[in-house]
Amino acid sequence: MDPLENIPDRDIRLDACRGIALWFVFVNHIPGNICSWLTLSHYGFSDTTEVFMFVSGLTCTMAYGHVFRSAGAWTTICHTVRRSWEIYAAFLLLMLFLVVAVHWIDADLADDANVAIVLQQPGEALSRAAILQYRPVNTDVLPTFVLFHLLFAPLLFFLLRRPNATLAASALLYGLVQIYGWNFRGWPTNDWYFNPFAWQFLVTLGGWWVVVGRWRLMPLVTSRPLIMLSAAYLIWALVVTMSWVNPALELAVPQFLKPLIYPIDKSGLDPLRLLHFLALAVCVTNLAPAHWAAMRSRVLLGAVRCGENSLEVYCVGVLLSLAAYAFLGTVSGSALAQVMVSATGVTVLTGFATLLTWLTGLAAPRIRLF
Template sequence: MGPLHKMPDRDIRLDACRGIALWFVFINHIPGNICSWLTLSHYGFSDTTEVFMFVSGLTCTMAYGHVFRSAGTWATICHTVRRIWEIYSAFLLLTLFLVVAVHWMDADLADEANVAIVLQKPGEALSRAAILQYRPVNTDVLPTFVLFHLLFAPWLLLLLRWPNAALAASALLYGLVQTYGWNFRGWPTNDWYFNPFAWQFLVTIGGWWAVVGHGRLAPFVMSRPAIMLSAAYLIWSLAVTMSWINPALELVVPQFLKALVYPIDKSDLDPLRLLHFLALAVCVANLAPAHWSVMRSRMLLGAVRCGENSLEIYCVGVLLSLAAYLVLRTISDGMLAQVIVSGTGIALLTVFATLLTGFAGLAAPRIRLL
């Protein structure tokens, strides 16, 4: 296969899935939120992180692949460098905003937001943040994406020329991480929460699917055996996760199975989490076809807009989740209050994403004043 693989056109399902994932991330970032039962995290081994990583790998490969085919290698490198700067700047600004927000809203949140170290050692903490070693709460995914984009141009070239070799190399690295636990060190303690050596595999799977996978595996993904196997795995995963909160169900899970399955590690993308996401993806692909009219309805338009502005919505969502938690702590943490706060946050994210999309259309072509 040459470098000019025919890749699929942009699929509105990708933005819709990414937008819904961002809503779920916001909900899950509010501690003790009853609305988290509406998200994926309680019903299986994987959660919205897997959705976000896979869709990002797929959409980035499609976008940068078109740039590579039309403008060449250097243009692709320039696009990835610009995106690195955008994500890196967003991470640093979000870190500063979290520190300022905690300082002004409630200093008691400093430990929970993991910004107490900044208030104690501002110089060292901000220096560590600049080299991606220090990360406040809920910002861990951004440094991982900075690293992914840093390596994206050479990775994309390999993927376009030798897609199967790229997938095999990625799988080998993933397997070595599961065996030896390779990771980057964080500061002041612990490793990177989203281990780049492990999560790169899911990003690569998304990219491989965009390049050749959709043509080769689509018949299998849509086949009855694939659907039945995926559904069976999802049901088994649901039963196991329900046993974590129901003592009666926990007694039913055999001891040998617990020893075999646990722990299901998120940081290193446990194989059971990976399989759960792939099974979920198979079912979604069959239940929501590409030209499904619901995807273009008003009901999902807000999710599509959020998916189109994923970086900005993620950052704003982190700040909103902190504000929501403070509201619940100071006013009321009842079930109704949690529902109202969660719904208001999603509405604000949707309005903000819609405004961003509108501004982007009005601002093109951009006028540079400096």
């Protein structure tokens, strides 16, 4: 069976998931925002980053698989390299916009936005940013996506020819990272926040699912025992995360377990985070079928528009979150102000994405990793 003949077309649910994730990212990027309690980050071990990585593997395999089938390997490579360049350029422009925004809004925000070093050592900072070692606040995910997209064509070729071996190699690399902590160095300190050696597993898993996984594992994913097991794990993760803010729930985590599960590292995609995302994916898959009527609602249509323009919406969201943080710090930090700022930001992002979709006149699915 030719795997290229069985790659599905674009799934609108993926754009909706990515759009909702973008809303959550914006809300979470505002420090101390009470509306962050509406997002995933407070209710389990994983958050929107896992959604982005896995969905990216899905959508890229779908889109580039069709390109590979119709136009060949060289055209596929050209598409992936071009998209990698677009994300790279967006990262550099976003860094410059952040510096300008801090200068205009409030110079005291330089440390919060991690751009003070650009003002102090502009030459060194810009050169380090050019090789993806320096990253202002909330831009850490972009260099990881630059690298993933640059290497996605060879990953796709391996997935199409040896999908199981490719997934096994990806899992092996992920496991070695958990043991040895391999990562790229950042600047001026620390490693890459989103360790590419670890997070590549979710991208590969998404691609593998498109090529062979959905045919082999869908009966298992929709089986009652796995759904119940996934739900139980999600409930346990919820209780554990709630214990971090409510000491009365600390008994949910026995003392002998704490050294085994803590710390739950985000940078290296801790196994508990990975399992939490997989459990969440199982439940969402069963709750939101392909022809779910709610996908035609206005709210989810707005999420779809954001998902279609994910890179642009993410970059604008980073700038809006900085402006929102400055507003809450200088005008009002009340709960009502936080709700109003969050709602306004989500509305602006949705309107911006809708405008982009209208201007570009999407007649065909666009290729996205991010």
